[in-house]
Amino acid sequence: MTSQVTGRVTSPPHERYTETILYPQFDFELKNYLHHYVSIEKALIHAYKKMDLITQDEASELYYAISAVDREELHSKSKENLTDIALTLEKFIDQQMNKTVTRWHLDRSRNDFQACAQLMFGREKWLSLIEKMIGLSHLVLSRADEYRDTLMPGYTHYQSAQVISVSFYLTAISEHLIVTLKKMIDTLYKMNERSPLGSGAMSGQELPFDCDVMAKQLGFTSYVGHALVGVASRDWTLELAENLSFFGNNMSRFLTDLINWGSSEYQFIHFPDELSGISSSMPQKRNYPILERARGKTSHFSSYYVDILLGQRSTSYSNLVEVSKEAGKNVPHLLNEADYFLDLLFLIFEQMEFHKDILEDRCQEDFFGGFTLANQLTITNEIPYRKSQVIAGKFITETLKQGLHPKEVSVQLLQDICEQYGYENKLSQKELLSTFDAKLGLTKKISKGSTHPDAVQQIIFIQECELQILQKRFVEKYNEIQSGIKGLDEWIHEKGQMV
Numbered sequence: 001m002t003s004q005v006t007g008r009v010t011s012p013p014h015e016r017y018t019e020t021i022l023y024p025q026f027d028f029e030l031k032n033y034l035h036h037y038v039s040i041e042k043a044l045i046h047a048y049k050k051m052d053l054i055t056q057d058e059a060s061e062l063y064y065a066i067s068a069v070d071r072e073e074l075h076s077k078s079k080e081n082l083t084d085i086a087l088t089l090e091k092f093i094d095q096q097m098n099k100t101v102t103r104w105h106l107d108r109s110r111n112d113f114q115a116c117a118q119l120m121f122g123r124e125k126w127l128s129l130i131e132k133m134i135g136l137s138h139l140v141l142s143r144a145d146e147y148r149d150t151l152m153p154g155y156t157h158y159q160s161a162q163v164i165s166v167s168f169y170l171t172a173i174s175e176h177l178i179v180t181l182k183k184m185i186d187t188l189y190k191m192n193e194r195s196p197l198g199s200g201a202m203s204g205q206e207l208p209f210d211c212d213v214m215a216k217q218l219g220f221t222s223y224v225g226h227a228l229v230g231v232a233s234r235d236w237t238l239e240l241a242e243n244l245s246f247f248g249n250n251m252s253r254f255l256t257d258l259i260n261w262g263s264s265e266y267q268f269i270h271f272p273d274e275l276s277g278i279s280s281s282m283p284q285k286r287n288y289p290i291l292e293r294a295r296g297k298t299s300h301f302s303s304y305y306v307d308i309l310l311g312q313r314s315t316s317y318s319n320l321v322e323v324s325k326e327a328g329k330n331v332p333h334l335l336n337e338a339d340y341f342l343d344l345l346f347l348i349f350e351q352m353e354f355h356k357d358i359l360e361d362r363c364q365e366d367f368f369g370g371f372t373l374a375n376q377l378t379i380t381n382e383i384p385y386r387k388s389q390v391i392a393g394k395f396i397t398e399t400l401k402q403g404l405h406p407k408e409v410s411v412q413l414l415q416d417i418c419e420q421y422g423y424e425n426k427l428s429q430k431e432l433l434s435t436f437d438a439k440l441g442l443t444k445k446i447s448k449g450s451t452h453p454d455a456v457q458q459i460i461f462i463q464e465c466e467l468q469i470l471q472k473r474f475v476e477k478y479n480e481i482q483s484g485i486k487g488l489d490e491w492i493h494e495k496g497q498m499v
Contacts, residue, residue, distance in 0.1 A: 163441030199230030
């Protein structure tokens, strides 16, 4: 007679339901959650022994049976246990025992068991993403330091506007990375305060499980503190998705700039052949599809965020398969896409080179000194600022009409225009030329956070300090998590005695 796992339902799940829903879920959990389920089972064995519900010998035998869990054997027995991994795991362990441990699995529910494994899976992936984000931040900062004195045009409204440096632009990217990293680490700390193990089905346990001890054994800081929240909430999935949607949004804007700068019109940046593409019909083309693929991936973050959000919206606040499995179905895809995206960003920022000569020539060709000229007309000639803007604009317009280069500006023309508006010009030819000198354009900006090389160096220094602090916070939490999980294998001595 085949043993039953429930007396309420006597028939196995429908074959089509198993094929489309239950088996894919089982297969996914087997590949991604099994080691977390094993850790949870070990923590529960410790709890049973601590409550004197099982003997030392039973605890030791259960521990070694759980440690011997075989993935392939679980896979082969899935349909014998309603294609449910928790029930299959329980049956497998029981079969490894010399005799049934009567009180093992007493006062237990799959609800908090699965919620805890899901959270541990998310945390594991999140730790990996944070580690990569730290490395990427260091990389971008090192590239920023490399290009501190490299001029480039800065843009407003898609028009070249002022002289900046490549370093100044790259520190805007590293700033976004660091802000995102802070959000990710804050989310990690918050996740780690929410161990749901001990919540039971939805209202807590009838036995005195020490939820905080179990939480610490699984690397968490504490138990979630509310049984219903423990099994009903999947806020952490929304928070991960929100962090990545925020990250992808601004990165898509930076990548749009890089896509433009890699075009044949701009020619600001260059990638090696191994990161370049070709046209199948236009042999003169050299494409950079890596930038397009990277930007394309940023759309997935927001799409998955909305998917997770809508999957939870308007559902009952209780333990639901709809929330725990359907609404979270794309969480693994979200985290994997983020992982791939970071790998692409590493390649981009490692291999991308800026054409310094082209960038400097472009800066020298435009009249970026118009803003500076307006300031000087007011400071030196005592012309009201709005009038100075009008005079500076007309001066540049007339200079362009004469086909002159910024290095060929005429102080006589400036004098004539000033006189048309009833003012005298006191700027010399040398001062006027310096106004339109692109190399001097960087040093004219002196405020905090500006494109002045000294200000950029200060930005780099501050960001490096912030990054060190964030890295320290991450390492502390990482070590805490690993130490807790490692302790699960230290509470039994070689002879099977509990610590």
